[in-house]
Each structure stands twice: as structure tokens, then as C-alpha cells.
Amino acid sequence: MSEMRMRVSDEDREQTAQRLQRAFSEGRLTHPELDERLERALTAKTYADLLALIDDLPADEPRVGDVVELQQANGAVKRSGDWAVPRRLRAGSKYGTVDLDFSDAVIPHQVVEIELDLQYGNARITVPEGAVANIDGFESTWGATRTDDVPSRPRPGALYFVITGRAKYGGLTVRYPRKRWFTH
Template sequence: MPIEPGVRVSDDDRDKTVQRLQQAFAAGLITPEEMDDRLELAFTARSHGDLAPAVADLPGEPVDEVVELNSTGGRVKRAGDWLVPRRLRITSEYGGAHLDLSQAVIEHSVIEIELQLAYGSATIILPPGATANADAVVTRWGSTTCKVPGRPSPGNPHVRVTGELGYGHVKIRYARKRFS
């Protein structure tokens, strides 16, 4: 369904445009000066007609793939310096997930994590300032605890957690402070 040029843009529309511009800049398709001009267009756009010129001459939007991590009985674990995909699906019958994003490389303003855990729990650790929403997580015999703000904060990553857990818990928190 085509988007009408006069329809107002959302923050998510602006974020997607900024991501496309960042990818184009990183690929050498636009100069730093063009990047500045196009970012100004993206941030000040009120309608899709205002937003379109910022990316009109760039290649089409890349396919947004889902990175899938599967386990039968072990825990899926990511920590340290790892690249967080925009969309991540974790599936495990008898294992859990431990995702530490506190030192990870996060290139997207919104990250989507889908959990499909039959008998496992998940812990998601966020970097300072990041936010998360886990309202779409369904637990049958468990709970969901989110100790970080739930609304997106400009300039910080936002994590949307969805999925289903049979007998597990989901915990979302910031990294604990270490004492020397």
C-alpha cells in the first residue's frame, strides 16, 4: 500500500530514514556534507513528502532479516563485544538465554528480540540509558520483570521483547555496578 506524501511521519519513520542514511554514508554513497543535509531533512520532516527526498536517490531499503539462535538443551549466551542484529529470534526447548548488550555494538535504534522458550528463562542486560518494552511476552508459569524504563528515549537503543515462555522467567535490567 503506497504511502501518501501528505501523511504525517512518526518517530519510527524518521529512525528508519536515519538508519538508511547511516548505511549509505558507511557505504560511501553520500558525502559528509550530504549526510548533514539529509539528516536535517529527516529530523525536521513532518510528512512523508518532506521525508522522501532524503533517501530518494539511494538504493532500496535492505531486506530486514531475522537472526535465529536455536538450542535444544543448552543456554544461548551472548556477551562482550558482539554485533546486535535488529531482529533476533531465540528458540529453545529446554534451555534459556542470557543476552548481555551492555558492551555490544548496537547499530539500530530499535532492537526486536523474540523468545520462544518452552522450559527456560531469559536475562537481557542493557547498556546505560537503553529502554525496553516486554508487554508482548507471554508466560504460562513464569513472570516478566523489567527494571528499565519502558518508553523509548531519544538517542538511546530501545528493545522490544516478544514471544512465549512455558515455564520460565524474563528479566530485563541494566548491568550491575562493579566495585574495585
């Protein structure tokens, strides 16, 4: 099935409505245009329906259905701190590691899909406190795959990471941020 024909969630509809309201506040849409598009956004069924409502607006973040790719042949792929997280992320390294720290990231989606492709390296994913991560779709031929006390079952209101992919000679660790101790 084409990704554009996939059914959308209430969250997808709400994010599109927020984008339309932002465009109205910037003067890009008139009040009647906003009203019409909001009605269509809140009753949209597929990603194609939503995309048609925002196609003529400037992109200020990855759009519905976008995939961001982070690839490195011989080094590490690393993201941490304050960074914008796309809905879908592909990360890979042939001879290096993947280190994705989501603890201080801006995550506008309830579900984040991560596809890993590793040959000779490990992946470490740090999720925000309270998030859950499903790693059932990840396989490792010669490495360990583990979650350090991070549950895998979806929970209402909890950020949900779905991690898929493979590592030939490496593994995957999903964990919460380390506790920071401050001294005065």
C-alpha cells in the same frame, strides 16, 4: 502488510545514507550515483525503497528487514561482550536458557525487537544503562516476568527494546548491568 511495504523512520533513512557514503568512499559508487541515491534515500517511504538503493552493494551487516535467529534445542543461547546486534532477533531454546547481554554490544539501531520462544527455561536480558524495555508482548505460563528498575515507556534518545514471545515453564528478567567494583 508485507514488511517491505512498511514505512521507514528517519533513522532508517540516515543509516542507508551512511551505507551509501561508505560505498562511495570504498570506490563502489561514482559521485553522481551517490548524489542520486542519497536523494532517493532521504525521501524514501518504505523498506522496499531503501533496499532498492543498496541491493547491489556487498552486505557488511544485517540488511534492513533482516531477522537473526539464535536457536538451541538442549542448551543455552548466550551472547555477550562486543557483538553486532541486528534490528530483529529471534532467540529460543526448548530445554535451556537465553542470556543476552547488550551492555557492551554494538547497537546501530534505536529500536531492537526481540522475540523469545522458551519451553523449559528462563531468559535474562541485560540492557545498557539508560535503555528502556517494553515486555508487554511477552507471556509466561508458569514463570515470573519482571524488569529490575528498567522503565518500559519510550524516551527521546533512549535505546528501546521491544520484547515479545512466550515461555511455558520459565520466565523473563530484564535488567541493567551489574555495577563493577574495582579495587587497586
